[in-house]
Amino acid sequence: MEKNTFYITTPIYYPSNKMTLGNCYSTIIADCIARFNKMLGKDVFYLTGTDEHGEKLAKTAEAKGMEIKNYLDVMIEDIKDLWKLLDIDYSKFIRTTDTYHEKVAQKVFNELYKKGYIYKSKYKGLYCLPCESFWTESQLVDGRCPDCGREVKYEEEEAYFFKLSEFGDKLLKLYEENPEFLQPNSRVHEMVNNFIKPGLQDLCVSRTSVKWGIPVEFDPKHTIYVWIDALFNYLSAIGYASDDETNYKKYWPADLHLIGKDIVRFHSIYWPALLMALDVPLPKQIYGHGWLLLGGQKLSKSKNSLVKEIIDPRILVSRYSVDSVRYYLIREIPFGSDGTYSTENFLKRINTDLCNDFGNLVKRTLTMAQKYFGSIVPKQADLNNDDIELIKNVETAKNNVLEYMKKFDVSKAITELFSIFGFGNKYIDQTMPWNLAKDNDTRLKTVIYNLLETIKIGTVLLQSFLPQGAKKVLNAFGIDEVNIIQIAKFGLLKDGAKIGEVEMLYPRLDIEKELKELALLD
Numbered sequence: 001m002e003k004n005t006f007y008i009t010t011p012i013y014y015p016s017n018k019m020t021l022g023n024c025y026s027t028i029i030a031d032c033i034a035r036f037n038k039m040l041g042k043d044v045f046y047l048t049g050t051d052e053h054g055e056k057l058a059k060t061a062e063a064k065g066m067e068i069k070n071y072l073d074v075m076i077e078d079i080k081d082l083w084k085l086l087d088i089d090y091s092k093f094i095r096t097t098d099t100y101h102e103k104v105a106q107k108v109f110n111e112l113y114k115k116g117y118i119y120k121s122k123y124k125g126l127y128c129l130p131c132e133s134f135w136t137e138s139q140l141v142d143g144r145c146p147d148c149g150r151e152v153k154y155e156e157e158e159a160y161f162f163k164l165s166e167f168g169d170k171l172l173k174l175y176e177e178n179p180e181f182l183q184p185n186s187r188v189h190e191m192v193n194n195f196i197k198p199g200l201q202d203l204c205v206s207r208t209s210v211k212w213g214i215p216v217e218f219d220p221k222h223t224i225y226v227w228i229d230a231l232f233n234y235l236s237a238i239g240y241a242s243d244d245e246t247n248y249k250k251y252w253p254a255d256l257h258l259i260g261k262d263i264v265r266f267h268s269i270y271w272p273a274l275l276m277a278l279d280v281p282l283p284k285q286i287y288g289h290g291w292l293l294l295g296g297q298k299l300s301k302s303k304n305s306l307v308k309e310i311i312d313p314r315i316l317v318s319r320y321s322v323d324s325v326r327y328y329l330i331r332e333i334p335f336g337s338d339g340t341y342s343t344e345n346f347l348k349r350i351n352t353d354l355c356n357d358f359g360n361l362v363k364r365t366l367t368m369a370q371k372y373f374g375s376i377v378p379k380q381a382d383l384n385n386d387d388i389e390l391i392k393n394v395e396t397a398k399n400n401v402l403e404y405m406k407k408f409d410v411s412k413a414i415t416e417l418f419s420i421f422g423f424g425n426k427y428i429d430q431t432m433p434w435n436l437a438k439d440n441d442t443r444l445k446t447v448i449y450n451l452l453e454t455i456k457i458g459t460v461l462l463q464s465f466l467p468q469g470a471k472k473v474l475n476a477f478g479i480d481e482v483n484i485i486q487i488a489k490f491g492l493l494k495d496g497a498k499i500g501e502v503e504m505l506y507p508r509l510d511i512e513k514e515l516k517e518l519a520l521l522d
């Protein structure tokens with residue numbers, strides 16, 4: 001029997017009070033995928049949270065003269081508020097400073113040690129403080145950290161090591177036998193050629209110089225390497241190695257770890273190797289999505305601070321609605337690749353897609369339904385070629401949305417989804433209901449019925465992507481459940497049913513004016 005649960009995770013974020021639109025990407029996409037699976041009737045567990053250990057955070061708190069926990073608490077509340085604002089419907093928010101998580105991290109460290117996968121030695125090497133990552137000489141780019149381009153420091157200290165070098169062949173076999181394990185495919189080549197083929201080295205998994213971390217239980221002057229601690233959040237959050245493993249048994253293995261391409265190495269090399277060592281089943285898929293770029297660079301907390309609205313996504317949400325922000329990110333970044341941010345394109349998308357394609361179709365149809373039939377669903381009569389074509393196009397687009405969402409391809413799915421609204425608008429132009437209203441009442445009834453169905457089907461699918469707008473429209477149809485994919489079909493609307501009103505969905509923008517106003521923000 002096919003498993004009816006769906007466990008999806010985002011990366012756990014380094015706490016920051018400057019979360020950018022780029023940071024919101026993983027969370028928004030994961031939210032769409034989670035909601036979509038709920039709509040398909042699955043029991044979904046959606047995990048997000050924060051990654052709170054490591055020297056960098058401790059140093060920042062110290063520099064601010066703050067108690068580290070207080071410093072973190074304020075930021076975490078801020079991040080939770082942001083997710084609320086973006087309508088992120090997560091099941092659990094994990095903090096790696098939560099006691100239950102710390103216990104699990106210690107337990108797995110002990111277990112790996114007992115099994116002989118962890119041993120004590122000396123670490124001599126290069127460390128990038130901002131990324132909390134160790135690098136070998138050959139991995140550096142121009143002598144600097146290959147991820148962030150910053151300086152690395154030579155460090156030498158007693159440390160525990162994980163026998164990663166034993167896992168090269170097993171990982172190659174994993175990628176070969178399970179092409180779905182790491183997606184998109186290009187990431188596999190990168191991991192194999194840059195890391196596995198040159199030979200994996202054992203991984204340093206503890207530090208004595210890092211104080212803000214989870215102590216190794218049997219040797220407490222060591223703290224657990226922050227990435228090992230962080231990765232195990234995916235298991236501790238669902239009760240693995242705790243007194244109550246119900247959720248672990250129910251949801252593991254995870255269906256999808258959605259992550260950005262910069263952290264693929266940790267998730268597709270370290271993570272499966274650690275799980276193999278522990279004899280824990282592997283997650284079904286790691287998907288390394290692309291970045292939101294600005295001026296060819298990753299939009300990041302420390303750079304690009306000149307563009308205020310993307311550094312503080314709250315500005316875009318408060319001015320243009322949460323749906324606009326979600327729509328832009330889902331649509332503009334081709335899933336798996338990078339996408340470039342432009343405020344102008346963001347505003348244009350609102351006008352062309354949200355106002356014209358979706359908003360206008362709803363407004364025109366409901367206005368006609370009101371004018372001609374007092375907002376009562378009319379009775380459908382015989383179908384002609386225009387109707388048959390519309391129904392076929394909408395059905396095909398719906399099936400394409402379902403297929404793309406099986407592959408988690410949210411950008412292609414939403415493009416197909418909006419084609420449904422496009423078919424509806426084209427059908428209005430073809431059938432010209434205002435002419436039918438003069439002399440062909442039977443035909444008019446069929447046309448309005450088909451338009452209402454088109455909107456209903458499109459909006460049922462849309463609720464995972466743009467929950468707020470979709471809710472307003474679905475309410476007008478008297479639909480308030482979420483797991484309703486079965487009603488996304490023609491012919492199910494009952495004639496005689498009353499259609500409610502829909503308030504303005506997305507106001508049309510004067511783009512020039514908006515750009516000027518945004519430029520004046522400080």
Ligand code: MSP
Nearest residue numbers: 011012013014022025051230231259260291292299
């Ligand atoms: N703490 C680690 C993750 C540990 S998971 C066990 C981390 N945190 S992060 O805050 O730096 O990044 C979180 C996610 O945000 C990453 O997946 C990263 O790729 C993503 N993004 C950060 N900037 C981004 C863009 N500009 N565009 C898209 N995603 C980006 O890494």
